[in-house]
Amino acid sequence: MAEDDKRIRDLRLMANTIRVDIVTTARDCAEGVHAGGSLSLAEVLSVLFFSELKVNPKDPKDPNRDRLVLSKGHANIGLSSAMAHRGFFSVDELKRFDQLGAPLSMHVDMHRMPGVEISSGSLGHGLPVAVGMALAGKLDKAPWRVFAIVSDGEIMEGSCWEAMMAAAHYKLNNLTMVMDRNRFCLDGPTETIMSLEPFEDKLRAFGWRVISVDGHDVVALLKAFADKAPGDDRPRVIVCNTVKGKGVSFLENTAGAHFTQLKPDKAAIALEELAAARAAIK
Amino acid sequence: MIDTEKLIGISSRDAFGLTLADLAQNDPRIVALTADLAASVRLADMIKIAPERVFNFGIAEQDMMGAAAGLALSGKIPFVTTFAVFASLRAAEQARTDIAYNSLPVRICASHGGFGLAVGGATHHALEDIAIYRNMPGMTVIVPADGVEASAAVRAVMDLPGPSYIRLSRPTEPTVYTTYEPFAIGKARRVTTGKDLTFIAYGGSVGYSLNAAELLKADGIHAGVVDMATIKPLDIDAVLEAAKNSSAIMTVEEHNIIGGLGTAVAEVLAEAGVAIPFKRHGIYDHFTTAAPYPELLALYKMDANGIAGTAREFLKKH
Structure with a gap:
């Protein structure tokens, strides 16, 4: 048990570290970053990169690695932090975010980021790509699995529903869609801009096995990823109910958190809040 | 094979x-x-x-x-x-x-x-x-x-x-090749030569241009045909050679004249500083109508008669 407790504590600490990186970059990067939808993913990224994904930073092209597609490619600051701490590249690279010649910038770029499977940024692309990967895995009877992090706003793109149909049709139970249900897109709440509810019923109706969790609860996330349902041939979606801008009080549940540059005074408040949250992690 | x-x-x-x-x-x-x-x-x-x-x-x-x-x-x-x-x-x-x-x-x-x-x-x-x-x-x-x-x-x-x-084409194109040769990507195939005019074409338009060249012989016009099967990367040397060996160039394609092979060839000629009578033939920036294929070919002057007629008009102006 003690070992489990330590593991969970470490995953929570890593989520906090990712948030600190996001806030620091939002302060130091003159162009600003996609803070809101990266802060909402901190626990998800921590659990994926430090527990669930079978990946090897020393051999990023290992043929038997699990594949992760960050379909919501604008959350690259979150992904970059998680991958840097996992050892795919130096944590110092975060300091050069968006700069000419740097590997990291607003959107995910496979040409510049070691360990990234595919470039993304334009929405509605990742799930179809993940479907192709999962088809190849099935064809080869491969042991590796495919994960696609998709945003709730992005699901408004028709291509996502095309891919959902295909995944169910081809019984791609080697595919997990990780849905960041933070309830905001750029212009406002998803339910105001283009209502998605009854969201989980829709996913279920498209032939997916739906697991719904608090996306900030590390224990719940670990349990959800561990839920393999042997014999069930449906693709799996883990709906992570999250808070946009999570961890920074003045960014939480605001559309403005989507893309932001933080003035030093604001960043200081955010970092204080995150330090307090870190101290409270038992 | x-x-x-x-x-x-x-x-x-x-x-x-x-x-x-x-x-x-x-x-x-x-x-x-x-x-x-x-x-x-x-x-x-x-x-x-x-x-x-x-x-x-x-x-x-x-x-x-x-x-x-x-x-x-x-x-x-x-x-x-x-x-x-x-x-x-x-x-x-x-x-x-x-x-x-x-x-x-x-x-x-x-x-x-x-x-x-x-x-x-x-x-x-x-x-x-x-x-x-x-x-x-x-x-x-x-x-x-x-x-x-x-x-x-x-x-x-x-x-x-x-x-x-x-x-690829739904209608069967006129036969251009009867022997199999490996395809060299980025290399045009000059099917015939002609001192007065070179058609540069792809797809079914290659065969129709060959037939048009036959028709033009009656007018004393010697036209050659270049099969530009690879539009990208374009065979620049083949374009320049055509410009050197014939007095005029006309591109032929089932495509809007904007942005396709005609544009690609024009870019090559302009950047090389080659001054030569030049025409892009294709669909002249309008939406097309519905009819059986041979009738559309005739309507849009994309069959042998249409290409030959367009070439005659073009050469007359120069």
């Missing part, structure tokens, strides 16, 4: 189907994708030999194009099939962002190019596909002249490390 006799007198899409099945038999990496057009783009033979490697995505081209990227990233050689109009418009962003930007070896085999599905009307005519695909960095763009060349072209793209777009 397929007996060349079998490739003569069949359309490029028929030749594609035969060739893909032949390749797939010997290479387990090959997978085919379609969006409810398996029969139309001639996947029947591949389905017969390897049904588990043919994926039908239903009427969902964007998902299909993205999935092709995922398959390529996982070690497969995907052949994506649909109509040219959907490959170039409906799923253009997926082709550009998922496939071209990531330099993936996906072969986009788009049938019913030009106004090949003639009675289908403007919704089903692809007259901007070459302009769109040649604007994607790293994309190879090929339109074979007939079944024999199509088969060779499909074999040739197997060795490409990056993406390619191959436009």
Whole structure:
């Protein structure tokens, strides 16, 4: 048990570290970053990169690695932090975010980021790509699995529903869609801009096995990823109910958190809040 | 290899189907994708030999194009099939962002190019596909002249490390080649020479231009034909050689005159500082109507008579 407790504590600490990186970059990067939808993913990224994904930073092209597609490619600051701490590249690279010649910038770029499977940024692309990967895995009877992090706003793109149909049709139970249900897109709440509810019923109706969790609860996330349902041939979606801008009080549940540059005074408040949250992690 | 006799007198899409099945038999990496057009783009033979490697995505081209990227990233050689109009418009962003930007070896085999599905009307005519695909960095763009060349072209793209777009034809093109030769990507094939005029064409327009050249002999006009089957990368030397060896150049393509081969050739001539009477022939920036294919060919002056007539008018002005 003690070992489990330590593991969970470490995953929570890593989520906090990712948030600190996001806030620091939002302060130091003159162009600003996609803070809101990266802060909402901190626990998800921590659990994926430090527990669930079978990946090897020393051999990023290992043929038997699990594949992760960050379909919501604008959350690259979150992904970059998680991958840097996992050892795919130096944590110092975060300091050069968006700069000419740097590997990291607003959107995910496979040409510049070691360990990234595919470039993304334009929405509605990742799930179809993940479907192709999962088809190849099935064809080869491969042991590796495919994960696609998709945003709730992005699901408004028709291509996502095309891919959902295909995944169910081809019984791609080697595919997990990780849905960041933070309830905001750029212009406002998803339910105001283009209502998605009854969201989980829709996913279920498209032939997916739906697991719904608090996306900030590390224990719940670990349990959800561990839920393999042997014999069930449906693709799996883990709906992570999250808070946009999570961890920074003045960014939480605001559309403005989507893309932001933080003035030093604001960043200081955010970092204080995150330090307090870190101290409270038992 | 397929007996060349079998490739003569069949359309490029028929030749594609035969060739893909032949390749797939010997290479387990090959997978085919379609969006409810398996029969139309001639996947029947591949389905017969390897049904588990043919994926039908239903009427969902964007998902299909993205999935092709995922398959390529996982070690497969995907052949994506649909109509040219959907490959170039409906799923253009997926082709550009998922496939071209990531330099993936996906072969986009788009049938019913030009106004090949003639009675289908403007919704089903692809007259901007070459302009769109040649604007994607790293994309190879090929339109074979007939079944024999199509088969060779499909074999040739197997060795490409990056993406390619191959436009195929629903109507059977006039026969241009009766012997099989390996297809050299980026190399034009000069079929005939003529001191007065060179037609530079691709697809069925190569055969119609050859026939037009025959008709022009009666007027004492000596016209040659260059088969520019690879539109990208364009064979610049072949364009300049045509400009050197003949007095005028006319491009012929079932495509809007904006953005296609005509534009590509004009770019070469202008940048080389070559002053030569030059004409782009094709569809003159308007939407096309619906009628049987031979009637559309005549209406838009894309058959032998139409091309010859257009050439006469053009040469008269110079």
